[in-house]
Amino acid sequence: MSQFENETIQKIYDGMVAIENDAVLSAVDTALSDGLNVLDVIDVLRQGLKVVGDDFDKMIRFLPELILAADLMQEAMKKIEPELEKQDITEGPSATIVLANIQGDIHDIGRNILGAVLKAAGFTVYDLGHDMKATAIIDKAIAYDADLIGLSSLLTTSLPFAEEVIKQLGDRDLRDKFKVVMGGGAVTPEYCEEVGADAYGKDAGSAVNVLQGLL
Ligand code: B12
Known part of the structure; x- marks a missing residue:
């Protein structure tokens, strides 16, 4: 069942929940080349990672899976961070x-x-x-x-x-x-x-x- 309207966002979520590196990383590439909002991409990765964490809490999944999911999140972030740096979301004061x-x-x-x-x-x-x-x-x-x-x-x-x-x-x-x-x-x-x-x-x-x- 689809939770997200955007197919690429759904792929990122499903791939993260299943900890499928290739699926997530290629969907992140698509998301970035399609110009999807970088913060939305980060958030869907976070939501998928949270499912893995919740499963860990319920003892459905274990520490090695948590580590693999965290590594995948970090791999995805390596792709996303340069895009984030390019964005200028400066509005209002900074400190x-x-x-x-x-x-x-x-x-x-x-x-x-x-x-x-x-x-x-x-x-x-x-x-x-x-x-x-x-x-x-x-x-x-x-x-x-x-x-x-x-x-x-x-x-x-x-x-x-x-x-x-x-x-x-x-x-x-x-x-x-x-x-x-x-x-x-x-x-x-x-x-x-x-x-x-x-x-x-x-x-x-x-x-x-x-x-x-x-x-
Ligand atoms: C990935 C992960 C790990 C990785 C961490 C890798 C790393 N380099 O960070 C590894 C595998 C190492 C790990 C280890 C452990 N983990 Co862990 N982990 C997670 C998991 C699945 C995801 C966390 C994450 O990175 N989320 C993605 C990021 C993007 O989201 P985020 O952290 O929430 O941050 C966002 C916002 O919260 C906010 N934010 C965060 N900080 C701040 C600060 C400010 C100032 C502001 C404004 C905003 C803000 O902005 C961020 C971006 O949007 C969570 C599950 C969960 N529900 O969070 C469990 C979880 C946090 N872990 C948990 C546990 C128990 C552990 C271990 C004790 C397991 C163990 N038995 O060894 C160890 C503890 C290690 C330690 N001493 O810290 C529990 C904590 C339970 C509790 N209530 O205390 C959780 C909730 C899993 C669970 N449901 O049981 N973990």
Whole structure:
């Protein structure tokens, strides 16, 4: 059964769910040459990858499949990123942001995409990488004179470390210096409100507006 109106988008989704590299990569080529919206292509890849993750959670699929699906997503991103860089989605203000996955979390695909989209939107992005401690994130934000701190968390077990960033900013009398935005599967708008983050970003596309709204 088709979920998507566009046949190529459907192929990307089906291929990602089935972890069929050739099918996905050739459909991504078609999508790009047909001029489909790059953010839509990224989003359908994400939706397919989420199905693999959900199956992993239900113990229908296992870690090797999760790794293969993640590798496929990254292969697809290698094709998409140059297109993303070519796009000029600059509208409204931009600023300097440091991005990191918080301590314990190595899921960096979403953070990489976010960084690429923000760059295309004119932001200066310092990507600090994954598994970053709160203290180091704040130190780098100071060093780069950032306006924003973006924290990505896909693991519920790592969430306390996101909260730790807010706490340490308060302890160091820096809370007003940086706007803190959080995203990733483990984060919800309610969580952001509870811990006192300035904003929540559902995906890379909407993050641009969310961040600009904070500036
Ligand atoms: C790929 C993947 C992996 C890969 C990661 C490879 C890599 N280099 O990143 C590998 C195989 C290594 C992996 C490992 C593990 N994983 Co994993 N993984 C996933 C999976 C399937 C997809 C994540 C992904 O890349 N999605 C695609 C990107 C594009 O989407 P995204 O990350 O959501 O990012 C978008 C938005 O969220 C947003 N965003 C993200 N961050 C931010 C930040 C800001 C500031 C903003 C504004 C927006 C924003 O923008 C992004 C682009 O649109 C998820 C399933 C899921 N539902 O997410 C599980 C999942 C996250 N993993 C899970 C688990 C349990 C693990 C392991 C513990 C498994 C194990 N037993 O070893 C390890 C943990 C490793 C660690 N210490 O971090 C669980 C987490 C459960 C939980 N609630 O804590 C999930 C949810 C699977 C599941 N349903 O059980 N994983």
